[in-house]
Amino acid sequence: MRDPGKIVIALDGMGGDRAPDMVVRGADIARQRYPEATFLLFGDQARLKPLVDKTRWLKSACEIVDAPDVVTNDDKPTAALRKRKSSSMGLAIEAVADGKAACVVSAGNTGALLATSTVGLRMLPGVRRPALCTFLPTMRGETAMLDLGANIQCDANNLVEFAVMGSVFAKSVLGIDAPTVGLLNVGAEEGKGNEILRDAAAMLRAEGSPVVFHGFVEGNDIGDGLVDVVVTDGFTGNVALKTIEGTAKVYTGFVRQAFNTSTLAKLGYLLASSAWKKLRQRVDPRRYNGGVFLGLNGVCVKSHGGTDELGFAYAAGVAVDLVKYHFSDKVVEELERLRQALGEGSATAAGEAVGTA
Amino acid sequence: MRDPGKIVIALDGMGGDRAPDMVVRGADIARQRYPEATFLLFGDQARLKPLVDKTRWLKSACEIVDAPDVVTNDDKPTAALRKRKSSSMGLAIEAVADGKAACVVSAGNTGALLATSTVGLRMLPGVRRPALCTFLPTMRGETAMLDLGANIQCDANNLVEFAVMGSVFAKSVLGIDAPTVGLLNVGAEEGKGNEILRDAAAMLRAEGSPVVFHGFVEGNDIGDGLVDVVVTDGFTGNVALKTIEGTAKVYTGFVRQAFNTSTLAKLGYLLASSAWKKLRQRVDPRRYNGGVFLGLNGVCVKSHGGTDELGFAYAAGVAVDLVKYHFSDKVVEELERLRQALGEGSATAAGEAVGTA
Numbered sequence: 140m141r142d143p144g145k146i147v148i149a150l151d152g153m154g155g156d157r158a159p160d161m162v163v164r165g166a167d168i169a170r171q172r173y174p175e176a177t178f179l180l181f182g183d184q185a186r187l188k189p190l191v192d193k194t195r196w197l198k199s200a201c202e203i204v205d206a207p208d209v210v211t212n213d214d215k216p217t218a219a220l221r222k223r224k225s226s227s228m229g230l231a232i233e234a235v236a237d238g239k240a241a242c243v244v245s246a247g248n249t250g251a252l253l254a255t256s257t258v259g260l261r262m263l264p265g266v267r268r269p270a271l272c273t274f275l276p277t278m279r280g281e282t283a284m285l286d287l288g289a290n291i292q293c294d295a296n297n298l299v300e301f302a303v304m305g306s307v308f309a310k311s312v313l314g315i316d317a318p319t320v321g322l323l324n325v326g327a328e329e330g331k332g333n334e335i336l337r338d339a340a341a342m343l344r345a346e347g348s349p350v351v352f353h354g355f356v357e358g359n360d361i362g363d364g365l366v367d368v369v370v371t372d373g374f375t376g377n378v379a380l381k382t383i384e385g386t387a388k389v390y391t392g393f394v395r396q397a398f399n400t401s402t403l404a405k406l407g408y409l410l411a412s413s414a415w416k417k418l419r420q421r422v423d424p425r426r427y428n429g430g431v432f433l434g435l436n437g438v439c440v441k442s443h444g445g446t447d448e449l450g451f452a453y454a455a456g457v458a459v460d461l462v463k464y465h466f467s468d469k470v471v472e473e474l475e476r477l478r479q480a481l482g483e484g485s486a487t488a489a490g491e492a493v494g495t496a
Numbered sequence: 497m498r499d500p501g502k503i504v505i506a507l508d509g510m511g512g513d514r515a516p517d518m519v520v521r522g523a524d525i526a527r528q529r530y531p532e533a534t535f536l537l538f539g540d541q542a543r544l545k546p547l548v549d550k551t552r553w554l555k556s557a558c559e560i561v562d563a564p565d566v567v568t569n570d571d572k573p574t575a576a577l578r579k580r581k582s583s584s585m586g587l588a589i590e591a592v593a594d595g596k597a598a599c600v601v602s603a604g605n606t607g608a609l610l611a612t613s614t615v616g617l618r619m620l621p622g623v624r625r626p627a628l629c630t631f632l633p634t635m636r637g638e639t640a641m642l643d644l645g646a647n648i649q650c651d652a653n654n655l656v657e658f659a660v661m662g663s664v665f666a667k668s669v670l671g672i673d674a675p676t677v678g679l680l681n682v683g684a685e686e687g688k689g690n691e692i693l694r695d696a697a698a699m700l701r702a703e704g705s706p707v708v709f710h711g712f713v714e715g716n717d718i719g720d721g722l723v724d725v726v727v728t729d730g731f732t733g734n735v736a737l738k739t740i741e742g743t744a745k746v747y748t749g750f751v752r753q754a755f756n757t758s759t760l761a762k763l764g765y766l767l768a769s770s771a772w773k774k775l776r777q778r779v780d781p782r783r784y785n786g787g788v789f790l791g792l793n794g795v796c797v798k799s800h801g802g803t804d805e806l807g808f809a810y811a812a813g814v815a816v817d818l819v820k821y822h823f824s825d826k827v828v829e830e831l832e833r834l835r836q837a838l839g840e841g842s843a844t845a846a847g848e849a850v851g852t853a
Contacts, residue, residue, distance in 0.1 A: 278746055288682055291690055325645055325734040332731070333648055358738025362746035374689070375735055377682040378728075381715025382736045386743040389635055389719035393778055394751070397771040407768030414754035414761035421750055 146175050146462050148455060149231040149240035152182025153209045154247025156445050159183070162246065163190040165442075165451025167197040172452065173459050179240050181206045181227040206230045210251045212444065219251030220258060228252060232259040235437040242438035242458040246451060249430075249441055253289055256432055256439040263467055265474040266434040268293070270301045271373070271441070272308055273430045275383065276422055277364030283309045283318075284361065284369040285433065288377035295338035298322065298370055302343055302350050303473045304433040305368035311464030312429075312457055318367035321356030323375060331355055339370075347480035349473040387422060425450035429457030433470070438462055503532055503819050505812060506588040506597035509539025510566040511604025513802050516540070519603065520547040522799075522808025524554040529809065530816050536597050538563045538584040563587045567608045569801065576608030577615060585609060589616040592794040599795035599815040603808060606787075606798060610646055613789055613796040620824055622831040623791040625650070627658045628730070628798070629665055630787045632740065633779055634721030640666045640675075641718065641726040642790065645734035652695035655679065655727055659700055659707050660830045661790040662725035668821030669786075669814055675724035678713030680732060688712055696727075704837035706830040744779060782807035786814030791827075795819055 150166055152159045159182055166178050177200040180187055184205035191198050208226040210219045223229030228247050234240040236259050245252050249271075257269055272285035285305050290297060302320045309318035322340055324332040329340070332355065343352040353366045358379060361369055371379065398408040408415075420426075428450035430441040438461045442454035507523055509516045516539055523535050534557040537544055541562035548555050563584040567576045580586030585604045591597040593616050602609050606628075614626055629642035642662050647654060659677045666675035679697055681689040686697070689712065700709040710723045715736060718726055728736065755765040765772075777783075785807035787798040795818045799811035 276746075276750075278749055291682065323735060325648065325731055358735040358740075359742030359745070361739060362742035371735075374682055375732055378680060378715040378732055379735055379739045382718060382739045383715075383743045385716030385719035386740045387747055388716070389633075390744055390747045390779075392635055393633075393775055394771075397775040397778070398768060400774060401770055404768040404771035407764040407766070407771065409764070410767065411755060411761040411764030413758055414751075414764065417757060418750055418754040421754070422747075 144175055145177055146173070146242070146459055147177050147179060147240040148458060149179045149234040149243040150181065151228045151231045151243065151245035151247050152180045152187050152203075153206070153227040154245040154252075154444075155442065155451070157447065158246060159187055160190060161446070161448050161451055163187065163194060163197065164448035165455065166201065167194040168448055168452035169455035169459075170196040170200050172456065176455070176459060177201070179204055179231070179234050181231045181234070182209075204230065210247050210255075212248050214248055214251050216250045216254035219248065219255050223255050223259060229255050229259065232256050232437075232439065235439070236260055241462045242440065244440045244442060244451070244455050244458050246442035246444050246446060246454070248444070249288075252439070252441055253432060256435055256437070260435040260437040260439065263434055263436050264471055265478070266300050266304070266470070268297050268300070269432045269434040270304060271430050272305060272433050273380070273427060274313060275361070275427060277362055279364030281313050282361060282364050282367055282369060283313060284371070284376060284380065286371065286373040286376050287380050287430065288373045289432065290373040292374070293335070293372035295335050295342065298335065298339035298372070299342045299477070300434065300474065302339075302352070302368070302370045303477055304470050305370055306350050307464075307466060307469045307473060308431065308433060308461075309367045311466050311469070312460045313367065315367050317351050319351045319353045320368040320370060321353045321360065321366035323361075323369055323371035323379070324355035324357065327355050327357060329355075342481060345477070345480040347476070349476045349480075426453055429454040431457060431461065436467065438466060501532055502534055503530070503599070503816055504534050504536060504597040505815060506536045506591040506600040507538065508585045508588045508600065508602035508604050509537045509544050510563070510584040511602040511609075511801075512799065512808070513603075514804065515603060516544055517547060518803070518805050518808055520544065520551060520554065521805035522812065523558065524551040525805055525809035526812035526816075527553040527557050529813065533812070533816060534558070536561055536588070536591050538588045538591070539566075561587065567604050567612075569605050571605055571608050573607045573611035576605065576612050580612050580616060586612050586616065589613050589794075589796065592796070593617055598819045599797065601797045601799060601808070601812050601815050603799035603801050603803060603811075605801070606645075609796070609798055610789060613792055613794075617792040617794040617796065620791055620793050621828055622835070623657050623661070623827070625654050625657070626789045626791040627661060628787050629662060629790050630737070630784060631670060632718070632784060634719055636721030638670050639718060639721050639724055639726060640670060641728070641733060641737065643728065643730040643733050644737050644787065645730045646789065647730040649731070650692070650729035652692050652699065655692065655696035655729070656699045656834070657791065657831065659696075659709070659725070659727045660834055661827050662727055663707050664821075664823060664826045664830060665788065665790060665818075666724045668823050668826070669817045670724065672724050674708050676708045676710045677725040677727060678710045678717065678723035680718075680726055680728035680736070681712035681714065684712050684714060686712075699838060702834070702837040704833070706833045706837075783810055786811040788814060788818065793824065795823060
């Protein structure tokens with residue numbers, strides 16, 4: 140008898156470096172922002188209850204479900220799978236699989252969450268592999284990028300499915316009507332890269348494809364915001380994302396050191412404090428704290444393990460956006476459209492390209 | 497009858513967006529910095545002669561050799577190869593192959609330069625594939641990275657050879673005695689990544705290896721300067737390098753926009769002008785303008801096509817460093833040492849690993 144306007148969010152209460160406090164406080168912020176959300180909070184009831192009781196908005200909209208086990212940061216995926224019927228992470232995922240919740244948010248161990256959600260939720264029809272997706276600030280706004288590490292190796296079909304999922308993600312979370320999609324490569328020209336990339340590009344260029352395919356993009360195009368969605372394999376995507384984070388950190392360090400070299404520069408730094416604040420807000424990692432495993436039969440959002448309550452609330456917001464937009468249904472629809480587009484172009488390619496799983 | 501203290505540098509006088517003026521002025525700066533250098537300048541004699549005559553330091557140390565053809569930015573590698581006996585690029589490379597020059601510097605088309613130098617110079621004994629290498633500013637100093645795009649796919653042996661070459665590059669150009677080398681991966685743990693990376697890591701861990709192998713490194717470790725040399729395949733390296741450049745550009749743009757939002761911030765910006773200048777110098781791309789094709793039987797430095805004379809002079813400086821350090825001989829020596837190290841560990845692995853080409 141669930142109210143169709145309501146969104147039930149399952150939370151892994153024990154995942155994250157500062158859990159469970161951070162999770163509860165984050166859920167409190169999320170509840171304030173999204174009054175349509177109610178929460179199923181999984182974890183150690185004795186620890187969670189007093190925390191929830193202290194909250195302002197959450198306490199009236201949260202059911203605590205005791206989970207005897209916790210997935211630790213050191214747990215291998217296999218270990219996490221063994222306790223998936225007793226851990227806070229596993230039970231939160233199971234709530235989505237059982238239809239008791241519309242989505243799950245966890246700041247726990249990434250590998251464990253990927254394995255447990257893949258087993259617990261299974262794949263969407265037509266999707267072969269899940270992909271980790273996030274979005275970043277760029278010169279022109281925000282750009283989604285996937286896969287960020289769920290698949291070390293990808294074939295052309297995987298990349299094509301990622302393109303469809305990334306496109307629907309950009310529509311639902313970034314609010315872009317007709318997002319452009321680029322395949323990450325070593326050059327923009329058609330012949331660049333390897334056969335996998337060229338095959339994927341050929342499929343995405345099919346007439347009638349639901350994806351607005353820009354073509355190949357290069358590493359520097361990510362920050363420029365040349366496209367709304369950057370698609371790549373999990374190895375390259377992981378390296379690119381961490382390289383972006385590392386470069387931003389280095390640059391911040393260089394700026395700080397430069398401003399520390401003279402009294403005049405220090406004074407300039409102080410006068411410009413509003414500028415620094417604006418800059419920090421613009422690149423605040425908490426705002427971009429919602430990696431999503433796309434392609435699962437259920438919405439599963441991965442929050443950074445080290446985030447604070449504000450970051451966790453942003454991750455919950457990503458989950459709400461995906462649920463409201465009917466992300467999973469849209470992906471299935473668009474994959475079907477792409478399959479038909481490829482079928483019209485070439486019957487053989489269609490069968491091979493995006494066949495039902 | 498060459499003076500052993502002298503270094504003859506062959507220059508592609510016509511390569512680069514602002515050639516030949518930029519090349520001649522860059523060589524003039526290089527001659528001032530390296531009085532031991534003399535130049536063989538290849539290109540359109542009628543255009544080059546008056547430019548050289550106007551220089552202060554170069555004119556007494558430069559021989560112009562007429563080359564009727566030019567490799568353009570649009571030339572495919574095959575087109576460049578066809579004119580390698582008549583183009584300024586091809587003849588400059590030939591001067592190194594013939595022993596008339598110790599190294600070649602070109603700001604021409606990268607693909608053309610790779611193809612022409614690989615055919616013209618051939619490979620060093622024990623090296624299977626050339627790799628494009630450069631170095632970057634990091635929090636701790638400078639880090640070399642390779643391959644940046646010469647090889648889209650690499651096997652474990654390629655990566656091991658790149659590690660040796662990158663290590664010798666860091667010794668000669670960055671002046672680091674015992675450079676640490678990391679393999680770029682999606683995590684630092686031993687089991688991460690694919691078989692190619694794990695095999696390469698196993699070979700680099702061999703006892704007696706000349707490489708100080710740190711292990712796997714991640715994208716964010718590049719900017720941190722965790723290791724002195726980052727080794728990866730040409731696809732990942734190309735994406736990572738361009739991502740670094742793109743992120744630095746975005747960050748600069750964000751800073752500029754932030755400082756433009758209030759009068760106080762603008763004043764702070766002005767007061768801090770010395771800080772900005774220091775920062776710009778520290779990340780000045782001209783200082784890092786010397787991509788080198790390592791592994792060829794001769795030193796070949798690729799300058800950015802869009803650089804100015806100062807950038808070109810830095811590229812010539814990289815060539816001088818490599819020649820002075822006897823880069824090629826050192827690489828052959830270290831590869832031999834690695835082969836022996838692997839031979840002691842496993843005779844089969846040695847034969848397969850770094851056999852003579």
